[in-house]
Amino acid sequence: MFSLFFWCKEHFTLLLFSVLLLIDCLIAFQITGAQGGVNSSTGERPLRYEIRDFANSGPAFDLFILALIDLQDVDQSDQLSYFQVSGIHGFPRTSWDGVSGRGSYPGFCTHAATPFPTWHRPYVALFEQLVWQHAQDIANIYPLDQRNEYLNAALTLRVPYWDWAVYPALPDVVAEPQISVNTPNGQQTVDNPLYAYFFQSDAAGNGFPLSDPMANFSETVRWWSPNTRSSNQSAATAALLANAPTIQSLTYQMFTSVTNYTAFSCTWPGGQWLTANNIESIHNSIHNSIGGYGHMQFPEVAGFDPVFWLHHANVDRLFAMWQALYPDTYIEPTVNAYGSYYEAVGFVDSGTTALAPFHSDSGSTLFTSNDVRSMKRFGYSYPELPDWGMNPDELAANVRTAVNSLYNPSSNSTVSSSARRTRRRSSSIAENFGHVSLDLARHLRVNNLNRQWSITVLVDRFPLDTSFCIDFFMGDAPDEVSSWPTAPNLIGTYAQFNPANVTMLHPNGFPQGQVRGEISMTHTLAAGVSRGAIRDLSPQSVTPLLRHALNWKARTPAGEEVPLTALSGLSISVSTRPVVPRNTKDSFPVYGAVQWLGSVTKGKPCGRPQPHVHGMF
Ligand SMILES: *[C@@H]1O[C@H](CO)[C@@H](O)[C@H](O)[C@H]1NC(C)=O
Ligand SMILES: *[C@@H]1O[C@H](CO)[C@@H](O)[C@H](O)[C@H]1NC(C)=O
């Protein structure tokens, strides 16, 4: 303490900051986001950048890495430590900033509930605010000839996002254990704080329940293997790549055809939107692909993996872009069927209910969804959303153009015809319809064809004592369960984002209710058309094929097969709809009525002619 004080005398602003931190123990921590660099007269705000651009930004990236190292080093007894902030999401299930809960869910995060997008907005803003504060201190100690450059970069520093729908691979700067940055002491190679977070204590010291299988890891892991006793980062990338065409199509359709916030926001079935995919289900898939058997797969510990923040900055970006397209729809009162640590099962979420534990002032006021409707209040924006220079119509047109060019690009390429030549028509279903890379899907323009095909999944939120996935295949699943997530004939994976030990959290019975998600399979079928295996995408051509070729299997993240009959409430249905492709760069396709094809799933495990909602909904 003495040396800290002595050191601070030379840095009055730092001293002030330390005093503020002390006062924080007495009064609430006000979440403002990072406010530096905001132009108060025009409303222009610094941008959160895509990680690939951001990694090449020089000083901003250096500062981000160094600030994250500092944040991860803050003693975990401090509520503004990486440990405690990441722990808001799940374990250790204790109070934060004076707010506590009583629910049985591991953390404050709301999932399968309509505040899913709104709750995570102040959460990422809190992280950004802390990173920003650390970056100011670091910029101040660069040598004089670099200091101004670093101070300017620190002022406008915002956290990066990772657009996994366009770049479906773990970014290099996330996957490498070490990283080289320009520090105040020159270029240095340091342990990469985006690669893993190292816990400062063991499970008991962290306050993690010891009966959770994830509790005892000393660092965050991705696709951890019990054989090698280590992470496998390339398995994460392989899983992301295998799902990429589905993820890109679902992301595109979320923008082009989901127009009601309730349908957009979460996996809760919500009655009438059974064909619509939603931001949470897409986000769940990414958690699963990154985590495998690892922290990102399980909500009680996901917040500790540093890539969580890049993932959620992107979820927030997709939310903000979607809001620019549909500004008139927002959260409406809905029942939270599953609860959180803060909210009891049956709580009615609305625009005015609290997003705990996030304070909007230094007193006792908690943010509400209505408070966070605009990201303006948190001092950031995204490249697609220069809202200070455009009226709402221009902004929406700008977003449509960006959505088209990112997720449904035009292409003059001839790859589709060469793909046709290189892959001869085969007698194998898996060959004819498999090996569909994101590149091929884009060249086939799968999001701009005259028809779409989808699989809809409805299933109980907690049918098992752990998390699970369902893999969909054209033809047979490979024999080895470990080959399923990256099988060449995988269409896509439905992922449930459930805790590793549900029994421990809900010893008196699991909360009842279903969740939903979609898998897009237009890419698989379009590849089959391009290879001459089927004539076209019409129901006449596709239905008989799917009837014998479409299969699905379920597994746990640890790689054990789950009998489909063990997944209570499971309902799998197939639908198609005609599409009038888009014809200008800022317009969207127009979709016709959904047609359910009951004969495709008839007689298959948990196949239903249409999504079957049971119970309270
Ligand atoms: C805000 O933007 C205006 C217009 O571009 C510019 O003239 C002004 O200098 C900016 N103010 C700050 C504080 O950057
Ligand atoms: C985890 O570590 C604690 C000590 O922190 C120990 O008591 C416990 O048995 C360990 N649990 C498992 C599952 O290894």
Ligand SMILES: *[C@@H]1O[C@H](CO)[C@@H](O)[C@H](O)[C@H]1NC(C)=O
């Ligand atoms: C890591 O995962 C990749 C992709 O799934 C796989 O090919 C490789 O064998 C795995 N490595 C180890 C050491 O298990």
Ligand SMILES: *[C@@H]1O[C@H](CO)[C@@H](O)[C@H](O)[C@H]1NC(C)=O
């Ligand atoms: C969205 O859905 C809700 C719930 O059914 C409904 O009350 C509301 O009117 C819908 N909003 C729009 C903009 O369609």
Ligand SMILES: *[C@@H]1O[C@H](CO)[C@@H](O)[C@H](O)[C@H]1NC(C)=O
């Ligand atoms: C397609 O070709 C046109 C005309 O040559 C060109 O202007 C455009 O940039 C090309 N688009 C792509 C995506 O390559």
Ligand SMILES: *[C@@H]1O[C@H](CO)[C@@H](O)[C@H](O)[C@H]1NC(C)=O
């Ligand atoms: C889950 O927790 C319970 C105690 O609540 C324990 O008996 C069980 O072994 C745990 N399961 C796993 C897979 O760790």
